[in-house]
Amino acid sequence: MSSLPRLYQLILSTAGAIFLSTAAISATTVELVEDPCPPPPLGYRIGIFDDGRVEMNGSAISTAAFKRIVESLQPDTLICWYRDRPESDDPPPNTWTLSRYLLQIHPRPRVEYFWDPAFLQRIIIP
Numbered sequence: 663m664s665s666l667p668r669l670y671q672l673i674l675s676t677a678g679a680i681f682l683s684t685a686a687i688s689a690t691t692v693e694l695v696e697d698p699c700p701p702p703p704l705g706y707r708i709g710i711f712d713d714g715r716v717e718m719n720g721s722a723i724s725t726a727a728f729k730r731i732v733e734s735l736q737p738d739t740l741i742c743w744y745r746d747r748p749e750s751d752d753p754p755p756n757t758w759t760l761s762r763y764l765l766q767i768h769p770r771p772r773v774e775y776f777w778d779p780a781f782l783q784r785i786i787i788p
Contacts, residue, residue, distance in 0.1 A: 691788070692785050692786060692787055692788070693785075693786040693787075693788055694777050694783040694784070694785060694786070695783065695784050695786050696782060696783060696784075697782075697783075697784040698781060698782050699740065699742030699774075699776065699781035699784075700740065702719060703736075703739065704739070704740060705739070705740040705741075705742050706718060706719060706731075706732075706735070706739065706740070706741055706742065707719050707720070707742045707744070707781050708728070708741055708742065708743050708744065708760070709744045709745075709779055710743075710744070710745040710746065710753070710754045710756055710757050710760060711745075711746045711754055712746040712747065712754045712755075713754075714754070714755040714756060716728055716756050716760065718731065725756055725759050725760060725763070728760055728763060729763045732763060732764065732767055732771060733767055735771050736771075737769040737770070737771060737772075738771075738772070739771045739772070740771070740772050740773075740774060741764070741771050741772065741773040741774070742774055742776055742781045743773055743774065743775050743776065744775070744776045744777075744778065744779050744781060745757055746779075748775070748777050748785075
């Protein structure tokens with residue numbers, strides 16, 4: 663089990679809607695499950711890094727390109743989301759921008775969070 667910081671971006675799915683929660687998670691404990699992100703077109707790996715880089719499936723992309731790509735995805739597509747230092751309260755640059763883009767998409771793709779940049783350990787809230 664690992665601690666999840668107050669500001670870590672969590673996706674809560676309810677009836678196909680995604681809500682990003684930041685305040686209600688303080689001191690939450692999470693489980694890490696070995697459950698790799700599937701390859702495209704089933705899953706898209708989004709990495710957000712402390713140096714400002716955003717990667718999709720291992721290639722650097724701009725935030726504008728991210729927005730265009732996710733707007734074109736099928737609703738059943740999985741977005742696998744990783745950010746540097748997932749245990750930290752301070753998200754990397756571009757985290758909020760990309761989160762807002764996801765909230766603007768209708769219908770929204772499914773999003774799951776990953777603890778590691780290899781997208782092997784999925785975060786589960788018990």
